[in-house]
Amino acid sequence: MNIFLQHNPTKLYFGKGQISQLSGEIGQKKVLVVYGGGSIKQNGVYEDVMTELEKAGATIYELPGVEQNPRLTTVHKGVEICKFEAIDILLAVGGGSVIDCTKAIAVGAKYDGDVWDLITQKTPIESALPIGTVLTLGATGSEMNPISVISNWKTKDKIGWGSSHVFPRFSILDPTYTYSVSRKQTTYAIVDSMSHALEHYFHRTKNTPMIDGFIESLLRTAIGTGPKLLEDLTSYDHRETMMYISTTAFNETLSNGTDGGDWATHRIEHAISAVYDIPHGGGLAILFPNWLEHVLEEDPSRAKMLAMNVFGISDEGKSDLEVAREGAKALRSFWNSLDAPNRLSDYDIDDHDIELIIDKTFVKPGVGTYKELDRDNVRDILTRSM
Amino acid sequence: MNIFLQHNPTKLYFGKGQISQLSGEIGQKKVLVVYGGGSIKQNGVYEDVMTELEKAGATIYELPGVEQNPRLTTVHKGVEICKFEAIDILLAVGGGSVIDCTKAIAVGAKYDGDVWDLITQKTPIESALPIGTVLTLGATGSEMNPISVISNWKTKDKIGWGSSHVFPRFSILDPTYTYSVSRKQTTYAIVDSMSHALEHYFHRTKNTPMIDGFIESLLRTAIGTGPKLLEDLTSYDHRETMMYISTTAFNETLSNGTDGGDWATHRIEHAISAVYDIPHGGGLAILFPNWLEHVLEEDPSRAKMLAMNVFGISDEGKSDLEVAREGAKALRSFWNSLDAPNRLSDYDIDDHDIELIIDKTFVKPGVGTYKELDRDNVRDILTRSM
Structure with missing residues (x-):
């Protein structure tokens, strides 16, 4: 730590x-x-x-x-x-x-x-x-x-x-x-909370098994609860669970002793919604799986952990990269199953302003820690997201 | 919650x-x-x-x-x-x-x-x-x-x-x-920290999957780290892990939203060490598995969760009670493997003062919440521990 x-x-x-x-x-x-x-x-x-x-x-x-x-x-x-x-x-x-x-x-x-x-x-x-x-x-x-x-x-x-x-x-x-929060806003909230947990998860600090397990428990609980909540928006139990998850996902419970994780997706999302004013949770649903697929090619280790410990994917007879890719796919499918957006074109965004978005992403220097991204990397993630 | x-x-x-x-x-x-x-x-x-x-x-x-x-x-x-x-x-x-x-x-x-x-x-x-x-x-x-x-x-x-x-x-x-803490004291510390987590785990509150997962992560980490630490008492990584586990096991991270769990074992241990001045961690190592075996006979549900999610025991073809019993056995074996004491006779305690110990256990009313114990129940747990 x-x-x-x-x-x-x-x-x-x-x-x-x-x-x-x-x-x-x-x-x-x-x-x-x-x-x-x-x-x-x-x-x-x-x-x-x-x-x-x-x-x-x-x-x-x-x-x-x-x-x-x-x-x-x-x-x-x-x-x-x-x-x-x-x-x-x-x-x-x-x-x-x-x-x-x-x-x-x-x-x-x-x-x-x-x-x-x-x-x-x-x-x-x-x-x-x-x-x-x-x-x-x-x-x-x-x-x-x-x-x-x-x-x-x-x-x-x-x-x-x-x-x-x-x-x-x-x-x-x-x-x-929170009973009157719409289905769509509830979906965004689930994605946003899970994104915070996921961004915490992609850190580079050694010897953090307990905190990693905390993040995995939070993610498993969100995956177990999210679809049930969307079916029953006034369930006290499911609202309670998601409300406590959202607070816990970003109050330092998941980052004590780690380097804090990789928040590149949030940086890129902020850049997009500065230009287009789209909902934050919608932007994250589109970007995070593409960020994940971008970084796991170089280092599949934590994406593999995610796949196995959160999505219950077996590694039997598979390479690390294969397991990691299955994890990214499982995350994308889960968010799709909640009717979260999955392409920027869902918000009528094309590559017209891509360089401006990249400029805005680098408004503060240093984008990403698990992998530090350069302009080409951000362009790749955006292109995958179109 | x-x-x-x-x-x-x-x-x-x-x-x-x-x-x-x-x-x-x-x-x-x-x-x-x-x-x-x-x-x-x-x-x-x-x-x-x-x-x-x-x-x-x-x-x-x-x-x-x-x-x-x-x-x-x-x-x-x-x-x-x-x-x-x-x-x-x-x-x-x-x-x-x-x-x-x-x-x-x-x-x-x-x-x-x-x-x-x-x-x-x-x-x-x-x-x-x-x-x-x-x-x-x-x-x-x-x-x-x-x-x-x-x-x-x-x-x-x-x-x-x-x-x-x-x-x-x-x-x-x-x-x-903590490098100079002896092997024996380190064992007691591991048992004490795990006991706090275990006592938190045996609560009766519904809809607490995330916190239950936090407790399980802490316990799995203690089980993974404890034996390695005892082999290498000046390992920074293992000392760090156990030190943070011990704080987290009892600073409300594991009890937010639950009824706080069942602290009957601590109550009985305090009664014993008030009479005999034995080390707290040693007393817990003896008592907790016997408390667990006492209570799982009536309600094996959480002991079964413990067995499966912490000790990785499969439930295939087994009754709930069988899985729960295997969990209690696995916990006992783990603490034995750390050379923790497992009978009160290890401290030269016999049934001579058993009624006095029971009196001291009830010095404040209400012993146990997962199962509220009466004098006969406490006597049963003490007798199993002799």
Whole structure:
């Protein structure tokens, strides 16, 4: 293993009815409630949140309208409210996009210049307003990690960034709050969560059998649960399982002691959706199997482990490469069986902007660690994905 | 799953050389360094700690001599020093016994009456001095949990207790600090860590496949690593693996969302070692397989899972009970292969004090959750263990 620090300060309240923890966590503060397109007003979550905040005696401000790929312009709006109203705490009510946007507002509120300086790491992040979350769609893991992704639509950049200052203080995860998530969004969430686990899995650190086994258990559970959930979107058990999987897939449980894995697919997906604004989970479903098929040709070892320990593929009488290829195929088939997209053409994307996408992929240097990719490698993965 | 709160505030610094974090964590405070029989003075750990504390500019006090089953009398000594010298922070340097003793000192230092009132839950615990730890033997998990076990030699009681106030603020885990742990102590540590995982495994909560898989991965890794470590006590890789296993086996990673599992074996072991002062890991090695054989007769379901998913036993053409029994046998054989004790007679214990041990087991009501045991059940397990 590598040297590591294991420390996650987020308090995770998990289970039905845990919204009752909200008033105690907020108290008589000035709170800015950040949310998205308004689905929380249809499914009762907004009302539950407001009841709790009123019970707490909080002073409530609101920022609705956060986009699926949250935009810098919305972050600016939030920062302005925080500064003007002297907000004490931010409450994200939504999925990963809303939480990511809230994290950016939290650091922007404590900074005199443009928050984009912080997101692009031009200026180091030194503080942030405290954040709480009420999760309504588990996928990105943002509710228990220090990561955020923000799109600058003017420059067509989509940047992943992080700071220990933006770990949520608390997150409330009630599986019933995800009942109204559509079948398609649920599929994307399954793919996104599994992608996080898969990207963690492709590390280069030796002597990590226990953590590797944790990742395999998470993936097997997702494979066992995903199709059943899509058949029954209001099953408490399946919503619960997928919600906890999504948090665990990206809260450092799967990376303690490893080099953190290979996040090239996320980098390429961010580049594509900066240009085309496609759903993150859809992009990952298309890209990851092609990334996997690209890298296993050089080193099939971990793809073989994946095939055997997650998909139960036997290695009898087969070469490592054959087993690895069967694993990649099994992953692709599984996601296809959930009706996830599998070609960029599903989003009407052709090779017209391929060089621009490659440029955007390299907006920060160093793409990939299991295999460090160059422009030709990224072009190969994109071409396989068309 | 059950409703749960996931929150572990301990900062875990893991890996070779992480003692360098100590000075920053302590600063210019009045620190009481708590340790055991003095092995840390032979293996260089004491010197490393003192160098760091001097670098920090700390004012250093010492409490050596903590016993393997830490005693109330030693806790009293520590509490006295804390009160008299107005100690700011406690630093446990040692294994689980030293950390457990330090936790009791931490709560006693903030309480006007006898600390035994807190340990026996006669008085609720309201605060504690902060604690840091430098681990020299991973087994109990005390370095990253809120649990402690203290023996009152006068009343022959050994009590497990806990409080969120005694989570260590930080713990430093350097695998090289465990190189000098003897073969026998290492065996006990393996058994203790595996017991924690096994006791977590025998829960009654439905819909927990991911966490069950985590436990199985930890157990398979312990089984793969334990014998290799005993062959090569200064292997960094194997020490590292076992050290991280021991922390993970008891820091809530394996119990989020479950009922927490069945800790009857720990209760019975505490009762025995309150009367006979035997090593905790030795007692568990004797008791757990007998507990398992006792309970699987009524409900073989999880023992069967253990057999198949951890020991790789096939169920082809066998009844559930047969598979479960093979699992219990495989566990017993594995611990025997590490030269762990397997009968109480190995410690010269016969049935002379059996009723006293049963009394001590029930010093707190409710023994066991997977199966709630009565006096006859405990007698049966003890008789199987003689």
